[in-house]
Amino acid sequence: MKAFVRQKGLVAPLDRANVDTDLIIPKQFLKSIKRTGFGPNLFDELRYLDEGYPGQDCSNRPINPEFVLNQLRYEGASVLLARKNFGCGSSREHAPWALEDFGFRVIIAPSFADIFFNNAFKNGLLLIQLDEATVDRLFDAVEQTPGYRLDVDLIAQKIMTPEGEAIEFEVDPFRKYCLENGLDDIGLTLTDNSHAIREFETRHRASQPWLFRGEAANQA
């Protein structure tokens, strides 16, 4: 998982409440053997005017010019500004995979669905919950200011606006620790236990060498 410490990113506003995971990534794309490559199909039904299917070349599809992510001014956005209950619906991890693959690292909303919230942090996304009034203000600012960027600092738990305002946010200390160090389950096991695993392995190999084909081959 990619670490997140601080990032200044272009903000794209998705002015719609209750965005569900079906909307984030429709079910036909779950057949994939991958967990990357979902980016072109992020918000597939909103982004394109036709029905998408897996494995298709999306570059020739008719796009919906109304949809925010199709507008030139938001190209390259890495901060998604959203409305309440973002990520509701199924537990598909494909939803955070798609958001991350598209290029988002931060999602700001008044509230998030539970499962999505967990899944997102596991996949290197920083989810920031702010009160409705602040979110409203940010929506206004983004729409009025082309090239509106927010400087998101996880360590300080602060968002700096272009106007120089500092907006503080909460984050669970354990999630913060994992995210700033880029640690998932695997990352944690490796950080906390690499040494213990290696020591165990050395003892294990000495007492039961037949379990290790590599060494048997070297001895031969």
Add this chain to the structure above:
Amino acid sequence: MAGQTLYDKLWASHLVSSRDDGTSLIYIDRHLLHEVTSPQAFEGLRLADRRPWRIDANIATADHNVPTSLKERSAGIAGIEDNVSRIQVQTLDDNTTSFGIETFGINDVRQGIVHIIGPEQGATLPGMTVVCGDSHTATHGAFGALAHGIGTSEVEHVLATQCLIQRKMKNMQVRVEGQLGLHVTAKDIVLAIIGEIGTAGGTGYAIEFAGSAIRDLSMEGRMTICNMAIEAGARVGLVAVDDTTINYVKGRPFAPTPEQWDAAVESWRSLVSDDDAAFDKVVTLDAAAIEPQVSWGTSPEMVVGIHGSVPDPAAAEDETTRRGLGRALEYMGLHAGQKITDIRLDRVFIGSCTNARIEDLRAAAAVVKGREVAGSIKQAMVVPGSGLVKRQAEQEGLDQVFIDAGFEWREAGCSMCLAMNADKLGAGEHCASTSNRNFEGRQGYGGRTHLVSPAMAAAAAVTGHFVDVREFVDTPVPTKRAAGL
């Protein structure tokens, strides 16, 4: 202090560290991979720029998706007609090639169902921890190995760290004492156990199968039993090590070298539960009382002896059970009180990681020999569990016995056990199957699965309905020659 169970010993000997939250890190000796649950795990590794912790612990093969017809198989991966399946199989091949993981490709004679080829190659050894992204990994517990089925994120975790995060389970012992009747097999034992304790009876436990009837089984029979531990709710099934275990392992390609052998055997001898070991739960069955079993419903616990009949939901103790039985009967197209021997069959499947080893094929062939598949059976197929099982069977002439009787003789794979490839039941069709799950739709949309032993499946193929194989094999074979006279 009470002694240790076999499970306690295996756990202790692989414990790397314990964490504050009650979980532990367990070191994994062998990791088996297949095409369905590994692609996202490999991709995860790549994205995080990680390498597998220990390449030589991993062995891969494609089994779930592979076609079993010679026509498709002869062209290798490119010959797989179904696009999604082909991509999945190709992906496994690409991944294992790029990471340098030993793989038995689809036309390698060593290819087969992961749970068959691990033991066959000696890649499953007593005292090991074995994992695979598949719930039937418990099979390997027959060797006195601690074997877990795991999910895709755990596959990635094991690849990257050589460890699994686990909580210790409770200990259950299932004792099967006495002597099995003639033509009653390991499959009948395990179905009877599941019928007794239920599909959740083993939840949270590691089950050790013990008792004289288990000791008397071959390694293949013990694998059949451990294979279905998960159908009793237990992620882990175990059998203690004895001479049968050690003799089976000796000389296999991945077994200890001759120089290592004596030390290995000495260490394996301790892989038994201590006499004074404490089990949290003990269940005892009388082997002599076990009849050939047939499942009639949509859960492996819905099983009866061949002379039994379909239960009456009205007699159920509570409303939940009553509704469950009623729904199963409806799905299966059976009625309360219907005799098992009256169930007409459409297809017969002999295969799967439960029953596709050489002894299974021999048992089925012994029943079929000189007989013919009943005219009412649309399809009867034998799918060997591995390329090596297939070759062995052909050397013994079993393929010809099956083909002469009207069976199809296929290439190795999971096949109709889960119908991910082209081998499927049609809606409403009844199938006598040697596999392990009779869930709704498992063998094809609307398909009706009856779990039985290979000998019982073979007898059913010949008669077109279920029949007690014990009565059946004792009647003279009405050979084609005799019929022609």
